[in-house]
Structure formats: structure tokens, C-alpha cells
Amino acid sequence: MNKIRKQDIMSLLGCFVLFAVMQLMMTFDIIGPFWELNIVLIGINIILSVSLNLINGYTGQFSIGHAGFLAVGAYTGAIVTVKLGLPYELALVVGTLCAGALGFLIGLPTLRLNGDYLAIATLGLGEIIRICILNIEYVGGASGLMGIPRETNFAWVFWVGVFVIFFIKNFINSAPGRSCLAIRENEIAAETMGIDTTKYKVMAFTIGAAFAGTAGVLFSHYFYIAHPASFTFMRSFDILTMVVLGGLGSMSGAITGAVLLTGISAFLAEYPEWRMVIYSITLIVLMLYRPQGLFGNKELSLKMFKLGGDNSGRTAEGK
Amino acid sequence: MEELLKVNNVSMVFGGLRAVSNFSMEINKGELIGLIGPNGAGKTTAFNMLTGVYEPTDGTITFEGNLVNGKKPYQVTAMGMARTFQNIRLFSELSVIDNVKIAYNMHVQYSLPEAVLRFGRYFNEEEEITNKAMSLLKIFKLDGKAHELAKNLPYGEQRRLEIARAMATQPKLLLLDEPAAGMNPQETHELMEMIRWIRDEFKLSILLIEHDMSLVMNVCERIYVLEYGFCIANGVPEEIKNNKRVIEAYLGEEVS
Amino acid sequence: MDMGSFLHQFAQQLINGVSLGSIYALIALGYTMIYGIIKLINFAHGDIYMLGAYFGFVATTMFGFSFLPALIFAMAAAAVAGIVIERVAYRPMRNAPRIAILITAIGVSFFLEYGMILIATPQPRTFPAVFEGTIYNFAGLVINSQQIVILVSALVLMAGLTYIVNHTKAGKAMRAVSFDMDAAQLMGINIDKVISMTFALGSSLAAAAGVLVGIYYNSIDPLMGMMPGMKAFVAAVLGGIGIIPGAMLGGIIMGVVEAMVSGFFSSTFRDAAAFGILILILLYKPAGLLGKNIREKV
Numbered sequence: 024m025n026k027i028r029k030q031d032i033m034s035l036l037g038c039f040v041l042f043a044v045m046q047l048m049m050t051f052d053i054i055g056p057f058w059e060l061n062i063v064l065i066g067i068n069i070i071l072s073v074s075l076n077l078i079n080g081y082t083g084q085f086s087i088g089h090a091g092f093l094a095v096g097a098y099t100g101a102i103v104t105v106k107l108g109l110p111y112e113l114a115l116v117v118g119t120l121c122a123g124a125l126g127f128l129i130g131l132p133t134l135r136l137n138g139d140y141l142a143i144a145t146l147g148l149g150e151i152i153r154i155c156i157l158n159i160e161y162v163g164g165a166s167g168l169m170g171i172p173r174e175t176n177f178a179w180v181f182w183v184g185v186f187v188i189f190f191i192k193n194f195i196n197s198a199p200g201r202s203c204l205a206i207r208e209n210e211i212a213a214e215t216m217g218i219d220t221t222k223y224k225v226m227a228f229t230i231g232a233a234f235a236g237t238a239g240v241l242f243s244h245y246f247y248i249a250h251p252a253s254f255t256f257m258r259s260f261d262i263l264t265m266v267v268l269g270g271l272g273s274m275s276g277a278i279t280g281a282v283l284l285t286g287i288s289a290f291l292a293e294y295p296e297w298r299m300v301i302y303s304i305t306l307i308v309l310m311l312y313r314p315q316g317l318f319g320n321k322e323l324s325l326k327m328f329k330l331g332g333d334n335s336g337r338t339a340e341g342k
Numbered sequence: 343m344e345e346l347l348k349v350n351n352v353s354m355v356f357g358g359l360r361a362v363s364n365f366s367m368e369i370n371k372g373e374l375i376g377l378i379g380p381n382g383a384g385k386t387t388a389f390n391m392l393t394g395v396y397e398p399t400d401g402t403i404t405f406e407g408n409l410v411n412g413k414k415p416y417q418v419t420a421m422g423m424a425r426t427f428q429n430i431r432l433f434s435e436l437s438v439i440d441n442v443k444i445a446y447n448m449h450v451q452y453s454l455p456e457a458v459l460r461f462g463r464y465f466n467e468e469e470e471i472t473n474k475a476m477s478l479l480k481i482f483k484l485d486g487k488a489h490e491l492a493k494n495l496p497y498g499e500q501r502r503l504e505i506a507r508a509m510a511t512q513p514k515l516l517l518l519d520e521p522a523a524g525m526n527p528q529e530t531h532e533l534m535e536m537i538r539w540i541r542d543e544f545k546l547s548i549l550l551i552e553h554d555m556s557l558v559m560n561v562c563e564r565i566y567v568l569e570y571g572f573c574i575a576n577g578v579p580e581e582i583k584n585n586k587r588v589i590e591a592y593l594g595e596e597v598s
Numbered sequence: 599m600d601m602g603s604f605l606h607q608f609a610q611q612l613i614n615g616v617s618l619g620s621i622y623a624l625i626a627l628g629y630t631m632i633y634g635i636i637k638l639i640n641f642a643h644g645d646i647y648m649l650g651a652y653f654g655f656v657a658t659t660m661f662g663f664s665f666l667p668a669l670i671f672a673m674a675a676a677a678v679a680g681i682v683i684e685r686v687a688y689r690p691m692r693n694a695p696r697i698a699i700l701i702t703a704i705g706v707s708f709f710l711e712y713g714m715i716l717i718a719t720p721q722p723r724t725f726p727a728v729f730e731g732t733i734y735n736f737a738g739l740v741i742n743s744q745q746i747v748i749l750v751s752a753l754v755l756m757a758g759l760t761y762i763v764n765h766t767k768a769g770k771a772m773r774a775v776s777f778d779m780d781a782a783q784l785m786g787i788n789i790d791k792v793i794s795m796t797f798a799l800g801s802s803l804a805a806a807a808g809v810l811v812g813i814y815y816n817s818i819d820p821l822m823g824m825m826p827g828m829k830a831f832v833a834a835v836l837g838g839i840g841i842i843p844g845a846m847l848g849g850i851i852m853g854v855v856e857a858m859v860s861g862f863f864s865s866t867f868r869d870a871a872a873f874g875i876l877i878l879i880l881l882y883k884p885a886g887l888l889g890k891n892i893r894e895k896v
Contacts, residue, residue: 299711
């Protein structure tokens, strides 16, 4: 069998083992409900940071409105279960597709912009989405959409997370993924090497948005409610911090960043202002002294995260 | 001789500045043509028009009979023109082999689902791309460094990598923007040999911007000379060498 | 709505809009000047406006200053704050990649906001009535004297800034640095000083806006800078980022549009209107109304 296929299968087996261990610990209350909640939250944040990393880290597009797509997923998924009474699985699909569709529609005109302007545009769009939701009575307006059944559990979050990670990992190791990397490195050269840069920027943006939507469905179906206040620029900033802390362009970095920051957040849950002050100081210090974050754009050299195949072997050892 | 590229009275105007004026040029299949001129003459602007980076303000450019004006760079590359850059534009944080592999992307057939789920044509085409990229690197003597980061290569090798990468797009016309810049005489000589060899081996045409006169005069079959955006001479090296206007442009007036 | 009442509403909102727009213009000037000189979108600028309001609050409540001294105090204190922020957070990043600086700016913004919450509590504070607002009634239109003060103050400050930028040596240095930092440095201009001065000027204008808003709306809180900051930024982009008259023009337009949307549609969509304008500008004329297009050299 193909060496790469073997690695993939080994990784999946590893995931099975990890899942079994953790699920057992939760079933037998070795991991209590408080920790389970945080693990679910970590899982959701991993999906968010990994999907944002695809856009900002791998493709080099500065998008800071990710919370908008999270919101779209959360609400559309909730509409499916709460308003239409349809199954959760469908909600997941619908949430993902709606967020992806919006990502596509937004991406098409705005990805022509560069750096700073794109950042502002995505920030603005994230806010517009939130303000619109605030004004739509059908989904509860300013009170939010309540009574969402708790369908999400550890198993859902874990396996959706594994799917998203594998999807993006495989994407970045294929031709379209390499095109995204090329765009990040040197857009003009990429264009001249035959890459339709708009197409791939929009592709990365759409996929990233879609998975943020998936995370949204998971989120709203765990916390019983979808409320506009959960989807402000601060949420986008949180996700951005996770990716930047871990290292833009590193999947292991995005995952680590999500774990670390969710942990810090939980620890400081009693003191939200202190959390923000610590976040911002962390970010400033990070930018001053180690802007490449923890992993830079390298990966941890674990079988699970090695970017499969023979591809340039970009590992933390720099092999 | 079969005509490949025809540039017809092309001009490029930026606001108040005429970078290129009424420029015409023909390149036939298999030819090795030079584009020279003092700094600021408009040579790179001409390249940019040929490759779709700029759209000419006036005039037409046709490649194999098809209009190039208004096409985006990736479409021009698909038509068969590839280029290198005056200031090296490699994908610095990517490996040498990835730089080349990316240039094969436009010929890839497998779809997104096949890529993500890794079935169907994915493995076969990836292997093919890797093999093609390696053999190309071998030709350019870069195969030993295939997994090094592009930014870590010495300058001369970076320039070679740019050419290798352009070749991976399987062009019919290769445009080289000052490929010998920063090279010593030994390297320049090797480059000269390589350029001739590429033309013969891959059966393509080459258009070259260069300042190094020995390279241009020895390698090019015909030469166009630009000054302040105008074409002031064109012909075989012998003619250009002795053209008064050209000498004046390079050395200033009053050369007796 | 018949023509008469339409015109009436229109004129009323125009008055409100111009007054609001002067506030946005004052803040927008800081954005545009800083962007013009170091190509940074200073996300924290809206929070300088907030700081100015708080400085003014302290001046009037704790020191008992009247309007003008409080205004000057706030402007000076904010100028210092701006200089400090630049020195600590932005100067070391001068050669860092754009994304890193932007993230730093976002970090500074959140730091100021939540730091202020920790210091001053999230409760809104009431700005003392430094002068009474008399309501004038003119052909059925309502004008508050405070609105007039806002407009006049803004005009005076903008005139002052224009004078500094166009008719002083320091201003010339600022313009030189914004054209070409390296060339200016080679001409013997002290870049650091010029940049500090730009931050000082921009911050003092934003602070003035903060004090004026405190007086007019009576209430200040740590997060008051978020929305106006965003809208002022849109104003700067609308007029042409980096172009001083553009910021003034953009500010007035933003204020008038917001007043019109509030008056004729609903106030809940007011904020969305600002972002909508932003998106439209970025898509159709990113250089702004008074701006020019710059190509990247290939």
C-alpha cells in the first residue's frame, strides 16, 4: 500500500484510540462535566482556528470577521432544528453550506482587496452580519434564538474536528492547496505561473467560512441558545489570536493556540476584563518579540500532524 | 518561419507617463530574441504587457493568432507564455521542489474531492508531478537541494530556480527578465549555454531582456532596442553593434 | 410623507448630521494622518477619543476646570498618551510585516478599552454640564447651542491643523515623511520626532472630539470609542485615506448619512449603514473620493 495512505490510516487509528480513551473517561466520570464542557469548547475552537488558519495562514488573506460565519452556522443550524423540526445531522449540513455560500458571495468581490483593506472589509462584514441578525425577529432578534436542543456532545465535536483537520491537511497537500500557498508567498508570481489567484483565494475563503459555520452549529446546539452577543468582533479577535499565537500557517500551531487560549479563558472566566487585558498584552508582546508565534509556519513532527506524503517535509525540525 | 508572437504598435501610458510608445515586434517559432536598452527604457513594461500584468493602452498583442490584450496573467500563461522577474519572485518559504510543482498546477486534472479524500487520480498525478519536477530540477542542477527552502539558496541558484519554475508551465515562449543579473562571468557563460540548450531541447522560443552585452550579442539571433519607450533599432547583432543611434543611447552623444 | 415635512425632516437631519459629522471628522483626521505617515490603520485611535473624554471628565469633575481649560487639558493628555503608545507599541514594529502591526494595533485597542473598564468600571459616567445647551428654534428647525459649539470648535481645530500642516516647517516635515520616509530621512528630517508629532496632533484632535461628545451627550463609558472609531475610520477611507481634506469631507458625509438613515429609516440600521458605505467604497473606489490610485511596481 501507498506510504501516504498508510500514514493516514495510522493517524485515523490513533484518533480512534484517543477518542475511545477520552469517551470512556467521560462516561465513567473520570472527566467530570466541567471538564467535558471545556473539552467541547476546545474542540469547537480548534475547528474555528484551523479554518481561519486556512484563510489567513495558508493563503495569506487577512480575514478578521470569522465570527460572522460562526453566527451564520449557529443560526441556520438552529432554524433547521428549532423552527423546522428537522434532524441535527441536516442542521450540520445546512449550517456548513449556508456559511460557505455566504463566504463565497462575500469573498468574490472583497478578495480583490489587499492586506489592510481586506481586513477592514471582513471586519465590517462580520459586524454587518451581526447587526442584521440583531434585527431579524424570526430568529429572536436581540434576545437570541432559544430552546435549541443539546445535540452536540464530545463525540460529535471530536469526529467533526478530525474531519475538518484531515480535510484541510489533505487540501494543503494537493495542487489547489499549493496554489493557495503560492498566493501567500507571492501573488504576482503565482498569477504568472498559471494560477487563477481569485479562484483559489475564494476557494480557501469559502472552505474556511463553511467550517466556521459547522463550528457554529456545534456551538449553538451545545449551549441551547444562539445570541448575537456571542458573535462580536471580539470573538473574531479571539480566533485570530489563537491562530497568530500558534503561528500563522501552521496547523499544529492553530490547534495549540486554540487549546491554550480556551484554557486561559476558562481559567479567567470570572474576570472577563482581565482576560481581555491579558489577551491584548499577550498579543502585543507576541508581535513585538515573536511575531511568528509558537510554531511559525512549521508543523509538529508527530505522525498525526505531519503534512502527509513527501511534500517538502516542513516540520518543526526544519528537515 | 512560423509566426508565434506579434506585437502591433503597442503603447503603455500611465497617467502622464508614456512608458512604451508604438512598439512593434515579431517572434517566430524557435527564435532567440533580445530586448535591450538603457535603464528605464520600458523593457520590463513591455514584458508586463506581453504577460497580461498590464493591459496595453494602444495596439494589439497576438500569440499564435489569439489576442493577448486584456487577458489576465494566468490566462496568458495557459496560452503558452511564461516569464521570470527582474527582482526574483520565488515562493521563498516553500521548498525548491514545491516552487516547481506549483507551476504544474495548471495541468492537474484531479478534482477537489479527489484531492481531499485522496482517491482516484490524486496519487498518480501527484507522483507524476513530483517526478516531472525532479527531472526538471535535475536539468537545472538543483535536484540536490529539492527540499531546501527557496529563500536559502544562493543568488545564482535562485535565478536558475526561477527559470526552472517557468519551464514547468510548459511554455512555447519563455520570457527572461535579466536572467544574468548579479552573476559572475563564469555563471553568465553557463547561463548562455543553458539558454541555447533550453531552446534546442524544448523546442521553444525565447525573449530575453539583458544588460550584459556579451550574453545578448552571443546568444540572440535578433535584437530590439528600446529607449524612453520607443524602439530605436532592430536587427541582427552585427547591425545593432554598429548602429549609431544605439551607441548614443547607451553612451550618450558625441561618440566619435 | 409630503414634500413639506420631507424637506423639514431633511433639513433637521442635515443640521444634526453636520454636527455629528464634525465629530467624525476630528477623529478621522487622526486616522488619516497616521495612515499617511506610517501606513498603519491605528485601531486604537477610537480609544484615544474615549481617553480624551475621560481626561475631560477628570478635568471638570476633579479639577473643576471650565470648558476651554478642560478641553486643552484633555487634548494635551491625549497627545502624551498617543506619543507613549507609538513609542512602546508601534515604533519597534516599524519594519515588521503589516499583519503583525495591525494585530498589535488591535491589541492596543482592546488593552485601552478593558484597561479602562478595570480602572473606571464599565458604568457610564455623567459629564458635568460645563455650559448649558440652549435650544434655538429657527423656522421650525431645532438647533442646540452645543451643536454650534461642536461645529465651531471642530472648524477652529481643523483650520489650526491645516495651518500647521501647510504653513509650518514641522508640517512640511510631516508631509515629506508621508511621501517618502527614506528620502525624508536622507534630507536630515528626524523621522521619530515627526511621527511622534503626528500621533500627538491626531490624538489631541480625537480627544477634543471626546470632550465635545461628553458635553453634548452627557454620558461617557469605556467602550464609547468602538463605534465612532469604526465610523471615523470609514470616513477617512471614504475621503481618501492619507488625505487630510478627505478626512474632513468623509467625516461630514458620514455624519449626514447617519443622521438621514436615523431620521428616515430606523436607528438600528444606522451602524450597518456605516459598514455598508465602507464595503461600497472598498469595492468601487478604494482610493476614496479625493484619492488617487497607486500601482504596485512589478
